[in-house]
Amino acid sequence: MKTLKIEELSKNFGSTEVLRKINLEIDEGNFLVLLGPSGCGKSTLLNIIAGLETINQGNVHIDDYNVSKVEPKDRNIAMVFQSYALYPSMNVRENMIFGLKQAKVSKEKIEEQLEKVSKFLQVDALLERKPSQLSGGQRQRVAIGRALVREPRIFLFDEPLSNLDAKLRVEMRREIKKLHQQLKTTVVYVTHDQTEAMSLGTNIAIMNHGVIQQNDTPENIYNKPSNTFVADFIGSPSMNLIKGNLKESSNKVSFVTHGSNIEIPINGYDFKEKSNLDNKEVFFGIRPEHIFFKKSNEEDFEINLRADLSEYIGHEQIMTFNFENQEVLAKFPSTVKIDLSKNTKLFFDLTQISLFDAKTEERI
């Protein structure tokens, strides 16, 4: 049984297509992050799961029930919003029990739930305060509390940390992670922050233009991006994509760029389909953190590149090199001294590369 199942879901606003044939499944207790740039449809998808938006095509199932036409309050979900959306005229207690009161839960049960949740989230001392008297972190905690008291099957989070300052954001991120570990409730979490997505999700669905680009574990998203969009979106700075061709001779595959004599051997790469590789136009993808200034293992490919630019950011520096007139970025510890405008010896870790078809932009 899947806690949440979305089938062939499409959504338009007028003539604009916001979501296109979305298919998505979540197992009980998983933490799914919907990640993507703004305008990719991730919030719309979350609103559809909540029942706040209508569907043009397809279905949403919660616990195997088709809830596509069920009211939000009857879907057994709870939602936490970016602006917290605490009711301004009610105090914390009233905010938290508003939903239970609407559902006509008995007074004893409401008190019991309230006590349990407010102790758990450490807001029991704030119950009589108005939202305007709370700090950002406290408001967020109350908003989560309001969702918790309903004991929903699925938690929906809509960019809940975006309104907090950087330090508080990291703290609250850890708290949400802990919360999920303790409660083991299924979560769908929308964000545009890749660090948040990586650290929280058991699964990440990366979206762009209303289509899910890749739905996988954080490790696979990072190591084996399924297309150039994912490769480019995840990681900071993003993956270097060097344009060139594959060359196959006597069962050995290598990568060459146009009009150069640099030839990078491709050994042990896990091709999806190992045919018609010769002369294929591809992007050679390597992350800045997989380029080293000294040899890290035997397979490393040694290359001399000219350093053009250095960006110092404290604990590390980002160097830009010239690879046959294409920019290649590398990340080094800031203690390493590299001269600009001179050739530097670099090592590419070839166990960590990705290859993409230049035409379809899909991983090969």
Next chain:
Amino acid sequence: MQDKTHSSYKQLEQKSKYTNMFLRWFLYFVLVIFALYFIFPLYVMVVTSLKTMEEIRQGTLLTWPSGLNFDSWLVAWGGRGYGAGDTFLKPYFWNSIKMVVPAVFFSTFIGAMAGYVLTKWRFKGDKWVFLFLLFGCFIPYQAILLPMARTLGVLGISNSVIGLVLVHTVYGIPFTTLFFRNFYVSIPSELVKAARIDGAGFFKIFFKILLPVSTPIIVVTIIWQFTQIWNDFLFGSTFSFGEAAPIQVALNNMVLSSTSVKEYNVDMASAIIAGIPTLIVYVLAGKYFIRGLTSGAVKG
């Protein structure tokens, strides 16, 4: 450029100090002039209302009255006590109250509801509905007199306080809707979403969540509507006469229909009485008025 010595900076500092002082005093001077200019008519009205006719004839406009003589106020409010032809304000004052209270209440309430729907429950064509409502703000009073008279006739409520309540409610809705719409636009729609998930319906969300935070805009709307309706003369004089007339119409009749001598003291007292309720509303709710008008610019 030449170097400025320490002393030349001192001189410049002195100079700018004097310039600032002069400008400040000039500002106060202008403000005082304007204050006097605006208070002058009120002064004349109050002073004249406290004089006897004898004093008015002998003194000038600005002469101080010989004593606190409220006779003309009593006459303006309660009349002289003889039968026909004696017009006084008391019954019409209550007419106006009976007209203004329900009209303000209904127009404010309907405007709040409409603003809520237009911002939080968007529907197809809602922009057009709002546009037409806005259009209602620009229709001149005179243009709706005839159709409105016909409507009141058909409904059988012409020349009645209820009729005036209807006229003022309908005419006020475009303005009140505009006020509330602009206020609710600044309130995050996520509140409504959260309440929907919590199981609150259309009316519950309005009454429990939006209305409790609407105090500033409610006050603005009440002041606006109260002033408009209380001070209205055209609708009052067109759709009512005789005993059903509101106070502004009665005031007009009183001042114009005096057959014998013009009693300036009674006229002035009447005019002040007719203006007092709006003054009270402004004094009580004035600070909310400013706050409400600027709210939304800075979220509190």
